[in-house]
Amino acid sequence: MPRLDSANTATRPTKLGLGFFRASAAEVARALIGKVLVRHVEGVRLRARIVETEAYLGPQDLASHSSRGRTRRTETMFGPPGRAYVYLIYGIYDMLNVVVGTEGEAHAVLIRAAVPLDGWEAKLTGPGLLARGFGVTRAENGVTVTGKELYFQTSPGYRPNIAITPRIGIEYAKEWKDAPLRFVDENAIT
DNA sequence: GCGTCGATGGCA
């Protein structure tokens, strides 16, 4: 009797490759719910299951930084997918995003919250705290998210219960403020 | 429990 492949892959997390990030921002944002963010830094491995994301589209999306055009800050967004777009907000917090879609499109997914794994104690209940908890700062702007220090994994056997809502903190974005581009895992307590 | 507000810096 042959061993079932699905039984194999169902027990071991696999790393998400570049292809995963070539889809639309909404698709990637939704697909990242329940996946695991992994960070290797200074000999330590940090892992957390993603429970909240938001999709930011190209220049037409008034909530997206790309709507202000290609500038020094947004340069990474307009680059190839599969890289981290990290910027400072309110002078205090760094935000971790992943560039997705195709190069030049400037679509990105904001990682907003996660649940720490492996006994790691951390508060990752918002984008500012998440980046801080993972030690991600603007120094990581432009690094690949399919490398050794920062990457995503599947979470075999985990089934998120996904809710879709408007994005947070973008009241200024006119007709885009109500766009259903925020994805939340209802299994998690937020 | 909820609303309000200050911190703090890069950006257009």
Add this chain to the structure above:
DNA sequence: GCCATCGACGCG
């Protein structure tokens, strides 16, 4: 003069 935020504070 804005912010893709957070936590502290004041209510009652």
